[in-house]
Amino acid sequence: MxxxxxxxxxxxxxxxxxxxxxxxxxxxxxxxxxxxxxxxxxxxxxxxxxxxxxxxxxxxxxxxxxxxxxxxxxxxxxxxxxxxxxxxxxxxxxxxxxxxxxxxxxxxxxxxxxxxxxxxxxxxxxxxxxxxxxxxxxxxxxxxxxxxxxxxxxxxxxxxxxxxxxxxxxxxxxxxxxxxxxxxxxxxxxxxxxxxxxxxxxxxxxxxxxxxxSFSFPSFDxxxxxxxxxxxxxxxxxxxxxxxxxxxxxxxxxxxxxxxxxxxxxxxxxxxxxxxxxxxxxxxxxxxxxxxxxxxxxxxxxxxxxxxxxxxxxxxxxxxxxxxxxxxxxxxxxxxxxxxxxxxxxxxxxxxxxxxxxxxxxxxxxxxxxxxxxxxxxxxxxxxxxIVYRISKEANLKISLEKNIENKDVNQENSKIRVLDINGAFFFGSASFFEEEINKLLDTEKLIINCTNVPFMDISAIFTLEELILKLKDLGIDICLVLRKRHINKIEALDKTNIFKDVNIYEKLQEALDKE
Structure with missing residues (x-):
């Protein structure tokens, strides 16, 4: 009061x-x-x-x-x-x-x-x-x-x-x-x-x-x-x-x-x-x-x-x-x-x-x-x-050669290990763009997909990765993933078909480069 x-x-x-x-x-x-x-x-x-x-x-x-x-x-x-x-x-x-x-x-x-x-x-x-x-x-x-x-x-x-x-x-x-x-x-x-x-x-x-x-209760017709x-x-x-x-x-x-x-x-x-x-x-x-x-x-x-x-x-x-x-x-x-x-x-x-x-x-x-x-x-x-379109266009995918390994004399034409860095949100909006870029990398023996700079990954992105793994296996290309811990946990929870169990997954890019 x-x-x-x-x-x-x-x-x-x-x-x-x-x-x-x-x-x-x-x-x-x-x-x-x-x-x-x-x-x-x-x-x-x-x-x-x-x-x-x-x-x-x-x-x-x-x-x-x-x-x-x-x-x-x-x-x-x-x-x-x-x-x-x-x-x-x-x-x-x-x-x-x-x-x-x-x-x-x-x-x-x-x-x-x-x-x-x-x-x-x-x-x-x-x-x-x-x-x-x-x-x-x-x-x-x-x-x-x-x-x-x-x-x-x-x-x-x-x-x-x-x-x-x-x-x-x-x-x-x-x-x-x-x-x-x-x-x-x-x-x-x-x-x-x-x-x-x-x-x-x-x-x-x-x-x-x-x-x-006066009061009157409404009736539903x-x-x-x-x-x-x-x-x-x-x-x-x-x-x-x-x-x-x-x-x-x-x-x-x-x-x-x-x-x-x-x-x-x-x-x-x-x-x-x-x-x-x-x-x-x-x-x-x-x-x-x-x-x-x-x-x-x-x-x-x-x-x-x-x-x-x-x-x-x-x-x-x-x-x-x-x-x-x-x-x-x-x-x-x-x-x-x-x-x-x-x-x-x-x-x-x-x-x-x-x-x-x-x-x-x-x-x-x-x-x-x-x-x-x-x-x-x-x-x-x-x-x-x-907004989805704008975010998707801003997603940055960078293709590079084998890196951070000393004394390797490689060039774009002869490299058999490629690294694909994904920067930005990896979700349904950017998944199709990602798939298009992968088609440019089918001339390699190994592919490392680096997702450590991905802040967000939805189920569409995970399913896109599943389809990619199956496609590359058919072409004889080995694939490994570098993911944040929370993304690894999410994938493991959703991997009901065990597709990711045959894929090497790392938390750091250098580990993947050293072991692959």
Whole structure:
């Protein structure tokens, strides 16, 4: 309780920031503004209570909202199926935490994260075009783009006026004012008051219940099982990435270290409970977390206070919130989309390595136009293949004559003992290159393969050596190996066909040269 004051003001400030965003994400998802609020309240409370990042604020986020909107489109008018997706996503996150796979998120290549986050930002911006100008929303990026001509012929100029000035406030509020009143809250209140005073005929949020949500346990429909599970995995993976990246940001500001697996369990508990009240799922929210920390929040109490403040707003200020124009929320979300774009990578894009740019662009295009989970999967796979190719090309194979034996007058043409030095990782990526080089050495009587400079050897390399031994035996060429002790142990454990038992194996090259 030593930081009670800081946690109180951190949680209060985070709630003020979270209010317009929760409303906006709820509307953008298609579940309604109140679903956004319920998601922020329930997830914000339980993720803070059970999570592993003390200062983190959780709630609906842009990436999670995009997937939720897709889920609602897939299961149109089937709320139970939608909430089943949310429930299972939470269960998967709990499993991720229990299985301790949170640490692996840090190994996702940066170009994949960059392309994915920029793609999410563009999706949010495109999907807000219609509400921004007062036209009914489309459910997809392609649908929005394909109907642009019809959309712009039906502009509601009052809505456009409100959304434009909302975006101006979001972008142009002086820092001195922004430090006192968050731009999102300033835009929300001023533009809503303006709309009410001038009685603008535009669409608003509509009625928000002023009572606690009713509980309903989601049911699994086996006829839609495949779609439910795939969307749940997508939400879980996305929530995991989103959350743990925010946890790293919180660590860097507070100079602390989060528990990634505990954080995933907390997020999973929160999202499973969100499904019981019909809310939209979420994750650790970077902007709200940073605001919380800068306002003094340091412990789990700040996240709990943030959730309680939002609950009080629902119970006592819902009639006022119901009058908020959708165009104002669209303006706020436009700014959110712009903030998600990865300007850090974009600034250095023309100087970035070609392979990284290829990965980033492919992930970006797949995210925007195809599928989020496919984008991440393809991105990680492509980045991994490019890394393997790069490492394989850097593997150095040096062919030399018999060496370190004095008074030997040999030359390249007449030498009957060759030494092949392998430098670098010897694995599936470099095994085929190694095999090609061996074919150049078939004019010798003895071959010494020196692997003492190999830091890593996988099963593909061992199997390649097996095939090589058999091939050289058929050609009447003797072979011996020089290996590190741990590689010898690995080979002995895998040598079920006893191929290596007939091969002389040494730990030092000089021993092989002396005895061969």
């Amino acid at each position: 030593s930081n009670l004051k800081g946690d109180f003001f951190g949680g209060l400030t985070a709630a003020i920031i979270a209010l317009p965003l929760a409303l906006a994400f709820g509307v953008a998802s298609g579940a309604g503004a109140v679903a956004g609020l319920y998601g922020a309240i329930v997830l914000g409370f339980f993720a803070s209570l059970f999570g592993g990042t003390s200062s983190q604020i959780s709630g609906p986020t842009g990436p999670m909202t995009v997937v939720m909107a897709s889920t609602i489109t897939v299961f149109h008018n089937d709320l139970k199926a939608v909430m089943c997706v949310v429930f299972l996503s939470g269960v998967f996150q709990i499993l991720f935490g229990v299985l301790k796979i949170g640490k692996f998120v840090r190994y996702i290549p940066y170009p994949v994260i960059s392309g994915f986050m920029s793609g999410i930002g563009i999706i949010i911006i495109i999907l807000q075009i219609n509400p921004f100008i007062g036209v009914d929303s489309q459910s997809s990026v392609i649908g929005t783009i394909s109907h642009l001509s019809d959309t712009f012929s039906s502009i509601n100029y009052k809505a456009l006026f409100l959304s434009t000035f909302t975006l101006i406030i979001m972008l142009g509020t002086p820092k001195k004012i922004a430090n006192v009143v968050p731009p999102a809250l300033l835009a929300l209140t001023t533009m809503t008051i303006l709309s009410i005073v001038f009685n603008f005929d535009i669409k608003t949020i509509g009625e928000i219940p002023t009572s606690l949500p 086996f006829s839609n099982g495949k779609d439910i599970i795939m969307l749940a995995i997508t939400l879980a993976l996305l929530g995991t990435i989103d959350t743990l990246l925010t946890s790293l940001v919180a660590d860097s500001i507070t100079k602390t270290k989060h528990n990634s697996n505990k954080e995933l369990i907390g997020q999973g508990i929160g999202n499973t409970l969100v499904s019981l009240v019909g809310g939209i799922p979420g994750a650790g929210a970077t902007m709200r977390t940073v605001i919380n920390v800068k306002s003094g929040g340091r412990t789990k109490l700040s996240g709990i206070i943030h959730a309680i403040v939002l609950l009080l707003i629902v119970l006592f200020l819902a009639p006022i919130a119901s009058k908020i124009p959708l165009a104002v929320l669209a303006g706020i979300l436009m700014k959110v989309g712009l903030d998600i774009l990865d300007y850090k990578f974009l600034k250095v894009a023309r100087f970035a390595p070609k392979n990284d740019m290829i990965v980033m662009v492919i992930v970006f295009l797949l995210t925007v136009f195809v599928d989020l989970i496919m984008a991440v999967g393809v991105g990680i796979t492509l980045a991994s293949l490019l």
